[in-house]
Amino acid sequence: DADVTQTPRNRITKTGKRIMLECSQTKGHDRMYWYRQDPGLGLRLIYYSFDVKDINKGEISDGYSVSRQAQAKFSLSLESAIPNQTALYFCATRGTGATGELFFGEGSRLTVL
């Protein structure tokens, strides 16, 4: 089983719908991240969390919200999806410390029509 699991892997939705992407991890890491990947733009940080009570905005948080339900679970919500949120979304984890390896899930491809 993957250490970082994202669901759903693919989702097609319509403008204005609420969408939740879920992430769970078995690595025991405190730090969890949500990134968005667009062609030609690399990976951009949406939100990150250092523990259940600590949530921080990243580079592109507008239009998104997150919830850290437990150490192992971190979900990303789009309250009212719009077409320019069509992208590949990645959850990642990292152990304690400001630097070190990020462990990514396999991605959730979201299409907003």
Place this chain on the structure above:
Amino acid sequence: GENVEQHPSTLSVQEGDSAVIKCTYSDSASNYFPWYKQELGKGPQLIIDIRSNVGEKKDQRIAVTLNKTAKHFSLHITETQPEDSAVYFCAASRDNDMRFGAGTRLTVKP
């Protein structure tokens, strides 16, 4: 905030040749520089990283060099193989702020 530029965006080499990908960063306080490889349909995976107190690091066919004065770092892959074909991302990090380059699609032709 940090800005990371990565070149080239695409790179095609013949099997056995070397490949070099270059990145520049803007924040002189950045102190950690990882490289990630992303295969089709997968999430990125760390292949090598370097910290600001080191100028070069090698791991078998992969090496990374860092020039702090010029604020650029490079990934070198020698004796390329078809399985090296993937998208490669550089990143620069300061504290908890990690910024990624736009990626390089490397194709190794057999």
